[in-house]
Structures are given as structure tokens and as C-alpha cells.
Amino acid sequence: xxxxxxxxxxxxxxxxxxxxxxxxxxxxxxxxxxxxxxxxxxxxxxxxxxxxxxxxxxxxxxxxxxxxxxxxxxxxxxxxxxxxxxxxxxxxxxxxxxxxxxxxxxxxxxxxxxxxxxxxxxxxxxxxxxxxxxxxxxxxxxxxxxxxxxxxxxxxxxxxxxxxxxxxxxxxxxxxxxxxxxxxxxxxxxxxxxxxxxxxxxxxxxxxxxxxxxxxxxxxxxxxxxxxxxxxxxxxxxxxxxxxxxxxxxxxxxxxxxxxxxxxxxxxxxxxxxxxxxxxxxxxxxxxxxxxxxxxxxxxxxxxxxxxxxxxxxxxxxxxxxxxxxxxxxxxxxxxxxxxxxxxxxxxxxxxxxxxxxxxxxxxxxxxxxxxxxxxxxxxxxxxxxxxxxxxxxxxxxxxxxxxxxxxxxxxxxxxxxxxxxxxxxxxxxxxxxxxxxxxxxxxxxxxxxxxxxxxxxxxxxxxxxx
Amino acid sequence: xxxxxxxxxxxxxxxxxxxxxxxxxxxxxxxxxxxxxxxxxxxxxxxxxxxxxxxxxxxxxxxxxxxxxxxxxxxxxxxxxxxxxxxxxxxxxxxxxxxxxxxxxxxxxxxxxxxxxxxxxxxxxxxxxxxxxxxxxxxxxxxxxxxxxxxxxxxxxxxxxxxxxxxxxxxxxxxxxxxxxxxxxxxxxxxxxxxxx
Ligand code: SF4
Numbered sequence: 001x002x003x004x005x006x007x008x009x010x011x012x013x014x015x016x017x018x019x020x021x022x023x024x025x026x027x028x029x030x031x032x033x034x035x036x037x038x039x040x041x042x043x044x045x046x047x048x049x050x051x052x053x054x055x056x057x058x059x060x061x062x063x064x065x066x067x068x069x070x071x072x073x074x075x076x077x078x079x080x081x082x083x084x085x086x087x088x089x090x091x092x093x094x095x096x097x098x099x100x101x102x103x104x105x106x107x108x109x110x111x112x113x114x115x116x117x118x119x120x121x122x123x124x125x126x127x128x129x130x131x132x133x134x135x136x137x138x139x140x141x142x143x144x145x146x147x148x149x150x151x152x153x154x155x156x157x158x159x160x161x162x163x164x165x166x167x168x169x170x171x172x173x174x175x176x177x178x179x180x181x182x183x184x185x186x187x188x189x190x191x192x193x194x195x196x197x198x199x200x201x202x203x204x205x206x207x208x209x210x211x212x213x214x215x216x217x218x219x220x221x222x223x224x225x226x227x228x229x230x231x232x233x234x235x236x237x238x239x240x241x242x243x244x245x246x247x248x249x250x251x252x253x254x255x256x257x258x259x260x261x262x263x264x265x266x267x268x269x270x271x272x273x274x275x276x277x278x279x280x281x282x283x284x285x286x287x288x289x290x291x292x293x294x295x296x297x298x299x300x301x302x303x304x305x306x307x308x309x310x311x312x313x314x315x316x317x318x319x320x321x322x323x324x325x326x327x328x329x330x331x332x333x334x335x336x337x338x339x340x341x342x343x344x345x346x347x348x349x350x351x352x353x354x355x356x357x358x359x360x361x362x363x364x365x366x367x368x369x370x371x372x373x374x375x376x377x378x379x380x381x382x383x384x385x386x387x388x389x390x391x392x393x394x395x396x397x398x399x400x401x402x403x404x405x406x407x408x409x410x411x412x413x414x415x416x417x418x419x420x421x422x423x424x425x426x427x428x429x430x431x432x433x434x435x436x437x438x439x440x441x442x443x444x445x446x447x448x449x450x451x452x453x454x455x456x457x458x459x460x461x462x463x464x465x466x467x
Numbered sequence: 468x469x470x471x472x473x474x475x476x477x478x479x480x481x482x483x484x485x486x487x488x489x490x491x492x493x494x495x496x497x498x499x500x501x502x503x504x505x506x507x508x509x510x511x512x513x514x515x516x517x518x519x520x521x522x523x524x525x526x527x528x529x530x531x532x533x534x535x536x537x538x539x540x541x542x543x544x545x546x547x548x549x550x551x552x553x554x555x556x557x558x559x560x561x562x563x564x565x566x567x568x569x570x571x572x573x574x575x576x577x578x579x580x581x582x583x584x585x586x587x588x589x590x591x592x593x594x595x596x597x598x599x600x601x602x603x604x605x606x607x608x609x610x611x612x613x614x615x616x617x618x619x620x621x622x623x624x625x626x627x628x629x630x631x632x633x634x635x636x637x638x639x640x641x642x643x644x645x646x647x648x649x650x651x652x653x654x655x656x657x658x659x660x661x662x663x664x
Contacts (some may be wrong), residue, residue: 015649015652015653016649016652018632020630021631022629022631022653024646024653025651026653026656026660034549035497035498036549036551038500039500039501039502039551042500042502047641047643049643050502053655065497068607075498077498077499078497078498080500081498081500084500087645104481126547127549128547128548128573141573142549143506143549143551143573143576144549144551144554144576144580145502145551145575146551146577146580146581146642147515147576147580149643150642150646152641153643154643154646154647154650154653155567155653156646156649156653157655158642158646160629162572163528178658192543192546193485193542193543193571196543196569196571197572223547226543226546226571226572228572241552249472266504290485292485292546311585313484313541317484317485320483323625325499340580348584381561394619410489410494411494412494412495412498413498429487429489429547429548431488431490431547432511433489433490433493434489437493437512438516438517461524
């Protein structure tokens with residue numbers, strides 16, 4: 001029978017099935033960080049339980065680590081969480097890339113970087129953007145803390161088989177259009193609950209042409225489309241990326257693994273519960289103007305009018321969002337001035353993102369009314385960017401060059417956007433207060449954020465790139 | 468976790484859709500390493516102004532709903548972050564039931580692990596409850612065993628719930644203890660995988 005990749009991976013991981021029950025699913029890789037794990041370890045201790053497979057776990061510290069003065073963490077509660085993770089990993093023998101470790105970084109950046117993320121695996125983490133790892137053709141999804149505890153002690157999870165959805169992006173992307181624009185355009189078109197109850201496979205010519213790093217950006221935000229997970233069938237691009245990485249097998253074992261990975265790709269003629277399509281040619285650089293990721297438009301557009309919506313609740317949602325954002329119906333996006341730029345997060349802080357942004361800002365200056373920071377996604381990314389000279393490009397242009405971490409993506413450390421101020425951000429969520437109480441977030445690609453830093457307002461980055 | 472079956476209380480009409488977990492519990496309150504004590508931070512930035520005074524017109528600040536155990540909202544409740552602090556704060560604040568037309572997946576399963584009952588009703592039914600609840604305090608009775616919601620005016624609705632989760636909530640089971648009953652299957656699976664390598 002023809003199977004799509006989701007069905008193939010799922011079926012291979014069912015440990016136990018019984019009618020009327022969810023499937024008991026085996027978990028191949030469990031990633032952990034300091035914020036959603038302490039209560040899980042505490043639960044283990046209270047129940048006198050242990051970690052079943054410590055070597056299938058990997059932990060790091062990212063959510064509340066400072067991006068300046070890392071040696072002297074000021075916030076005592078953050079410090080407590082960081083120390084707690086260290087103690088828990090020591091006690092239960094879990095591999096950890098702590099603050100001093102050269103592999104440390106945002107959990108969804110270092111998994112792929114280290115080759116822990118591989119096709120065909122089931123991957124979980126107490127973090128919704130675990131969907132990122134789906135770019136490799138794995139089933140990767142975020143879980144709550146009780147489930148973290150469950151995986152720690154049993155290496156399994158009870159999971160009802162989700163429905164499958166194909167999101168096909170036909171044709172080629174236009175000049176200056178990035179994978180961030182693709183995913184923002186999809187969410188804007190189909191809504192933030194389009195994927196509820198589903199795992200999405202992204203397919204089509206535009207997806208096949210993406211690099212692994214670009215694919216990760218798309219899958220990262222499948223959770224913003226409400227999906228349980230998002231993935232892409234492995235191909236030669238996937239295999240080439242993984243070759244030579246730390247946790248990937250070598251020699252004959254690699255060839256065997258690669259053959260297996262490629263065999264996981266969706267069979268020709270396989271079906272899905274739902275299929276939606278979008279044309280790559282219709283997508284332009286995107287900017288969000290509202291308080292959830294579906295509230296966005298192409299840069300040439302204007303903010304919608306309440307009258308454009310039919311239902312009262314949609315009109316109401318628009319009004320509430322615009323009040324919070326301090327914007328008016330009908331404003332052209334290019335008329336909106338900003339005060340902050342954040343280039344970072346698990347969505348867009350990989351080396352290729354920094355290269356793309358650096359290309360836009362090279363030889364230019366950050367606008368006088370803008371504070372701009374770059375927060376590399378991992379220590380490895382930071383080191384490479386410094387070696388390549390990207391760091392000096394940013395610094396010369398007037399950006400602050402920081403240490404790695406989640407930083408202003410959720411502002412748990414002291415990288416906060418002040419109330420009422422506006423930030424062009426390469427992260428993934430523009431919810432109220434996400435970057436600090438009262439902060440106003442606009443999501444976009446690294447190229448667009450870089451261009452906004454220079455212009456002091458939203459601009460079509462293609463105009464700068466064309467010169 | 469505590470078993471749950473019947474709950475009777477006025478409903479709190481939260482007239483919003485896409486309520487995300489960043490709003491339910493803001494990140495500055497995620498730094499605790501315990502599971503308890505999050506109730507006072509529930510919807511913090513909707514309940515309080517920047518100077519910590521109450522936002523008068525926010526529904527949770529309305530005295531009439533102070534003892535409410537049932538929260539009702541629009542579509543896609545609990546979207547966004549996977550933080551389990553969201554159901555912890557809802558429970559700790561005093562709610563035992565959330566009713567909405569739809570829930571985000573991770574939030575829904577997090578509820579199940581903590582004895583917070585998420586009930587899906589049709590959009591029109593939720594609209595009706597919200598309308599009544601906004602007009603004046605409206606008491607409803609929830610019965611998980613029978614899978615029903617009944618209003619003070621006898622208007623009744625029924626809801627679906629996965630039988631596995633239903634048993635877990637009704638009995639307050641510890642899921643990990645349940646899973647240990649299948650340990651031989653897990654071991655067998657691991658041995659099979661070992662042979663494949
Ligand atoms: S960068 Fe942002 S979205 Fe990614 S893991 Fe960190 S907090 Fe979550």
C-alpha cells in the first residue's frame with residue numbers, strides 16, 4: 001500500500017495498540033531545556049522513578065540565559081532553573097550542553113547542528129517549536145511537562161494517530177522571497193488553526209528547492225498553523241546536510257542510514273486526509289501587523305479594514321489587535337516606523353540567516369531611532385559568523401552582537417522590548433506581550449528585518465537588494 | 468491528579484478566540500520549579516494594568532464570577548506555547564472546566580494530564596452559553612460520566628471525549644503508572660530495534 005511519510009514513521013514506532021486507546025509510541029530523541037523540565041524531574045523523584053534511556057535524551061540551556069555577562073546571571077530565579085537542570089542532568093546521567101559547553105544553543109538549532117535530528121526519528125521536547133526538526137523527515141512535536149516526565153520514565157507516549165495534511169507549494173519563489181515568507185503566507189491564507197489535529201507534510205517544487213536551513217524555518221512555524229507537527233520528506237539535500245555531523249554514523253553505516261532515510265519519503269500516489277495548495281509566485285516578502293501569526297500581509301499591502309471581514313468576531317479581533325498594536329485600518333505597511341530589530345530565535349538565527357541579513361546591512365548604518373540586536377542561534381553559529389566576518393559587518397552597521405539564547409523571542413531574560421515600542425523580529429510569535437509587557441512585535445524574514453533596521457520603518461527588501 | 472466528574476457553577480464568559488498560552492500565563496511567571504502557585508498569575512496582563520491596578524472591565528475581575536469553576540471561550544483556546552503552566556494556572560485559580568468550540572492540541576492533552584476538563588461544544592452552542600453568561604450570571608452543571616452540560620434553564624448539550632482520556636479524568640489516574648503495565652512491550656520494542664542496527 002502507498003504510504004505517506006507520516007504513516008511510515010508512525011507505524012514503525014507503535015509499541016502497543018489496542019482499539020479504543022491511543023497508540024503507545026516509542027520516542028527516539030528527547031530534548032530538554034531549563035524551563036519546562038524541572039517539575040518533570042521533581043515528579044520522578046517524588047515517585048521514586050528513574051530515566052529509562054538517558055542516552056536518548058539531550059539537554060541544553062537556552063530560554064532564560066542572558067546574552068550579555070553570562071558569567072554573572074543577575075536573575076536569581078533564572079539562575080535557579082539553570083542550576084536545577086545541571087543537577088538533574090548530573091543525577092540522571094543525561095547529556096547536557098550547559099552554558100560553558102561549545103555546543104550550547106537554542107535547542108532546535110543544536111539538535112540538527114549536532115546531527116541528533118535525523119530522518120525517521122520520533123522527537124519530542126517540552127517546547128512547541130520542536131516541529132522544527134520535521135525538516136529532516138522526522139515526526140517531531142512539542143509536549144507538556146507531564147509528558148516530559150512520561151517520556152523520561154517510559155521512553156514512550158500515548159498518542160492518538162493524527163490526521164495527515166499535505167501543504168503543497170507549487171512553482172518557484174520569486175526574487176527576494178524567503179522560506180519565512182512562505183510559511184507566513186500559508187498561515188495568513190489558511191489561519192492559525194488550519195492544522196489542528198494534523199501533521200503537515202510540506203511538498204512541491206518550492207519546498208524541494210529549499211536548503212535544510214530554510215526548510216527548518218518552514219517546519220518551525222507549523223505549530224503557528226496549529227499543526228501537531230510539520231515535516232518534509234528527506235532527499236539528497238537532507239543526506240548531504242547530515243554527512244559528517246557529530247552524532248551521525250560514518251562510513252558504511254552512513255550509507256546504510258542514508259538509504260533508509262531516503263526510503264521514508266512519501267510514496268508516489270500516497271494520499272492525505274486534507275490537501276491544500278498555494279502558488280509560490282503569489283508570495284511576496286511578508287510582515288505581520290497583528291497579534292497572531294495569521295495577521296500579516298505582503299509588504300506592498302495595507303492593513304485590512306474591519307469591513308473586509310464578514311463575522312463579528314473577526315471584525316472584533318481585528319480591532320482588538322490594532323488597538324494593542326497602535327495601528328489603524330488601511331495603513332500601508334511601509335508607513336510603520338520601528339524602534340527595535342531582533343535577528344534571532346530558533347526560526348531564523350542559523351548561519352544562513354545571518355549571512356542573508358549581513359548582506360543587506362553591509363556598508364550601511366542602522367537608523368538613528370532603532371536599537372538592533374543579533375542573537376546567534378548557537379555558540380557554533382556565533383563562532384562561524386565571527387570567523388566569516390559577519391559579526392564585524394553587523395557591528396560596523398551599528399547592531400549589537402550578542403551571545404546565544406532565545407533572548408527577545410520570548411523575553412524571559414533581560415532582552416525586552418519596552419511597552420508601546422515596535423520590534424521587527426525574525427522570531428515566530430507576535431502574541432500580546434511576547435517580547436515584553438505591552439511590546440509590539442512584527443514578524444518577518446532576516447532580510448526584511450535587516451532592511452527595516454536600516455530604513456527605520458518597514459520596506460520592501462527587494463528594493464535594497466536590486467541596487 | 469484529582470478525579471473529576473460533576474461540576475456545578477456559574478460560567479465565566481471569556482469573549483475571545485485564539486486565546487494563546489502566552490496570555491494565559493506570561494513568561495515572566497515561568498521561572499518557578501514547582502507545579503503549584505500559578506493561579507495568581509492567570510491572565511495577568513489582562514487582569515492588571517502596568518501599575519498593578521485591576522483592569523476594571525476584564526471579566527475575571529467581575530465579582531460575580533469570583534467563585535466560578537467553568538471558563539467558556541471561543542475557538543482555538545490554548546494555542547501557542549506548550550507550557551503546561553497554562554493548565555496549572557487555570558486549575559490553581561479555581562477553574563475545573565474549560566468549554567470552547569476547539570482547543571489547540573498540546574493544550575488539550577496538557578489538560579488531560581492535570582485533571583482539567585476541556586469540553587468541545589459546537590460553535591453555536593458555545594455562542595449561546597456565552598450570550599447567556601454575559602447577560603447575567605448563568606449556572607451550568609457538567610457531568611463527565613454522562614458527557615453532558617446542562618444549564619439552569621434545563622437547556623442541555625452533550626459532548627464527545629476520547630474514552631481513554633475520560634477514564635483517566637474520572638479516576639484521576641497516574642498515566643505513568645498505567646504505562647508501566649506495558650513495560651514488556653516497550654522492552655520487546657527496544658530489543659527489536661537493537662537487532663535492526
Ligand atoms: S527561540 Fe523562541 S520559539 Fe524558539 S525555543 Fe526559544 S523561546 Fe521558543
